[in-house]
Amino acid sequence: MSISNTNGTKSEQEVRVWMDGCYDMVHFGHANACRQAKQMGTYLVVGVHSDAEITKHKGPPVFSEQERYKMVRAIKWVDEVVEDAPYVTALETLEKYNCQFCVHGDDITVTADGVDTYHIVKAAGRYRECKRTQGVSTTDLVGRMLLVTKSHHEPDDMLPDRENTLRMSLCKESVSPWTGASQFLATTNKIIQFSNGREPEPTDKVVYTAGAFDLFHVGHVDFLEKAKACGDYLIVGLHSDRLVNRYKGSNHPIMNLHERVLSVLACRYVDEVVIGAPYSVTMELINHFKVSRVIHGRTTYDSDIDGQNPYEVPQALKIFEQIDSGNPMSTQDIITRIIDNRLEYEKRNKKKEAKEAAAYATFQKLKAENLNESTAVNVGQQK
Missing domain, CATH: 3.40.50.620 (HUPs)
Structure with missing residues (x-):
């Protein structure tokens, strides 16, 4: 791994925060996550996965690792970038970069084997969550390019029937069980x-x-x-x-x-x-x-x-x-990259959605079990 500093020097009250990810087709959702993570501390270290790691666990990235490293360095809230960060976040990584805890969005990312990539830091109590930005994802942006629709910027009542049909298809294709299919609402x-x-x-x-x-x-x-x-x-x-x-x-x-x-x-x-x-x-x-x-x-x-x-x-x-x-x-x-590799990206999106659906089902099951246990305890106490 190599490191690059983009901001000033360390202070005595410094709280170093770790955040990692693919950062493929870096968009404002990624930037918003970095903004929120930086607010939880004073110094933000962002680990970016290599092309090989992303291909193994998700499928081929749209941007090369060198392009993604540069994009993340350009985000105004990022203080340091760690290249070739491990896909599963380990305590050793946090210790190596003197980070008190790790931050990720309020959804689950999983390995090729369906394992939560943050299970180690969660078990150690060194994990924090930030709000995921609704209405945007790399999957969604790839879907917009593949479907060749203008529904992402035209009002519904101005779209011909075919465009509205494609829009419904787009929502179906890019839906996440964690956030649902939603349009980004600017404020x-x-x-x-x-x-x-x-x-x-x-x-x-x-x-x-x-x-x-x-x-x-x-x-x-x-x-x-x-x-x-x-x-x-x-x-x-x-x-x-x-x-x-x-x-x-x-x-x-x-x-x-x-x-x-x-x-x-x-x-x-x-x-x-x-x-x-x-x-x-x-x-x-x-x-x-x-x-x-x-x-x-x-x-x-x-x-x-x-x-x-x-x-x-x-x-x-x-x-x-x-x-x-x-x-x-x-x-x-970028559009040409997507179109030329259409089948690969469609396959990647479906693979990602299937893993997310399985992880979400497990999450819901555990949530229900915990709720039932809590209800049973409360009932016992009342008796």
Whole structure:
């Protein structure tokens, strides 16, 4: 195992927390778990499983281990990343990294043999739970890509019958016995929890960039890191679902606006997000946010709906620049990975759901037995 530090030094009152997982297709649900775990202590160590471990217990991951390591390092609440973390969390792991306890969501993950991966730390009393974020999972996102449906961002009453049928199929395919099939509901409180809450200083050089940032991935991380290096305060504009669908077509975006907002806000390089940003960068936007530089990647961009160049104003002001992130990955690359390996991922999803269902049935049985025992004790005491 190797370790990388991303934040400052250890304090005397430090409470080190361990959290581990696959972190495949890192989304705002993963980030929210890290946020909650960090609140339980002062220093968060995240263990990320290798490709070999994930393939053995769940099936092939969508992202490579190196891509997943980098994605987790970019989550703002993560202080340290442990690569090639063991799939079953042992006390030796907690001791090695000086962690007082382990945190996981309020569901069960199991090995290839159906064993709870946290049974050791649970038995030792060194396990804590955080709330799982409803309405999102890697399984769900893979399902959206495989089904080629826009139901994740269009209102029900605007969908044709076929789309509604696919939506019901999607819910059925991605259902978890622990959380049920539910839609993510954005709240102002959730956005506040993810936000830095820091206004730019008067002397800060404000950088602005905008786009879809769909299926937030390692290519986005590399780009945003380079964009942040162009100034002191980075604002990211997120285009609406309708706008993204206009210039990307098909079932884009895969993640709806609110999901994309939280995914971008969780990135340590981002200071602020503009929700539903305009496609063209206007003088009003530049003046309002006191933007010093407007950044775009090396990819080409379409004209606005009126045929105008969306970056005409910042270009005229000589504050526009296209930068090379050094990472050619795109959202379409991820979709291609899923489509090219459709059968493997469908098989993986079914395998995961079967193991979850078995574990949940055992959990419910034990819960019922404990309830019956408790009832019997209470009845005996009353007599």
